[in-house]
Amino acid sequence: MPELPEVHALAVDLESRLAGRRIDRLDVLAFHALKTFDPPVSAVAGQTVHRVGRHGKWLEIVLGDQQAQLHLVIHLSLAGWIRWRDKAPSGMPSRKSPIAARLVLEDGTGLDITEAGTRKALALHIVRDPAEVPGIAKLGPDALEVDEAGFAEILKSAGRARIKNVLKTQGNIAGIGNAYSDEILHAAKMSPFQPANMEPEDVARLYTVMRQTLLQAMARAEGHSASELKREKKTALRVHGRFGEPCPECGEAIKQVVYSGSSFQYCPVCQNEGKSFSDRGMDRLF
Template sequence: MPELPEVNALAADLGARLSGRVLDRFDVVSFAVLKTFDPPVSSLSGQTIHGVTRHGKFLDFAIGDLHLVMHLARAGWIRWRESAPTPSKGLQRGPLAARLVLDDGSGLDITEAGTKKSLAISVVRDPSDVPGIARLGPDPLSDDFTEDVFAAILSSAGRAQIKGVLRNQGIIAGIGNAYSDEILHTAKMSPFKPAAMTDDEVARLYSAMQSTLRDAIARADGLAASELKREKKSGLQVHGRFGEPCPVCGDTVRQVIYHDSTLQYCPTCQTGGKPLADRVLSRLLK
């Protein structure tokens, strides 16, 4: 799933390609991805694209007086297309979910792999009309997201596990499964540690969050959409690296499996050398 650094890079890449261009049409190939009906998709045709920004993990295309908002979810992606697409006939099965076609035929193919479909596209007058955006917590890289703000968030979360707090989009926007693993590894904290913590721990976690996200953004800077997945994977230290040696201490990276996701961590760096039991409400094994 693309998270804050990848969505940030996508917005920059697509904004450079699309700003000032005229949209010929936006074709919805898979009807299920479209979450709005007013304004209609047809109202985008002939409008100038003013830019592409992000809200958390949401992409926001400003087109005319409207906004085309996308959430790529677990398996969605965007590919730049240099030439005009082959005309499609009605709704089709396959990875193609929608197409953005510019006035010269070039544009974007929006795809979604797998069988669990959760990619979402909305056409709205204001980004806050999208419920997911309206519910977003603060952006962790905004100027007003200070250590004091972060401390207040953690204090309010109380005994909730820090891994879940970092991933909760209504608490902090843009961090998902991968970067929460990376932040906690950098901070040397267990994913099951309670969110309420000491001032020193807050400072350590805040620093890890800032450095992890900003380093990932720097690595992705200037990359095209086609290069972002590879770059994200290459930069991760523990997430997705189950069974491999930790690059910091050499211990074997372990994981906890949930019904719809997994987390990875280093026992030596994060849990005092003790493995976490592989069930949802785990505690450190005795």
């Protein structure tokens, strides 16, 4: 799933391509993806793209002028992505196509919004105010906008909840998902299971590492086109998705825990005094 650094880079790339250009139409091909009905899809036609931005992991394409704006808000979820199309489309895609929606500009160029796999969770909202999108209305402060005092209060309020879950819950802090929470906790040398309500010096260390990790990832991602961002993210990750590979800090094999259809990776030496966490999937295997 694209997280804050990739969605930021997508917004920068798409704004350079879309800002100031008029839209011919929006074709919604996977109707389960469209979560709103008023304004209708037809309201997008003829609108000029004002800017492209983000709210946490949500991408926002702002249409029209300051007096009468529409917002096309996109959540790419686990398997969604955006592809730039340099040529006018030749006919409509087949029903088996991964294209969920197609934004067509007046010259035929535009965006294909795709979703792979069978788990369909991509979401498109056409709204007059992004706060009308429930997922945006519930967001906590952005991970790069919250100050250390606010961050400390979030952790204190979470009590004994696991820090891994607190970091990736969007209602606490917006923008961090499964991958960057792994990266942040590894860089901070902190257990994913540590209670969120921690000592002030641990809060300060985690806050500093969170910002450094996200800013470095943003710097790497910015300037890449949408087609390059997935590969850039994957190659830059040091722990997440590296199960069985040596830890870049100590050389110990990276371990993982699988749960509820998801997983996280960690270094037992750097993050848990050399001890591995129980993993129900592996435990059953053995």
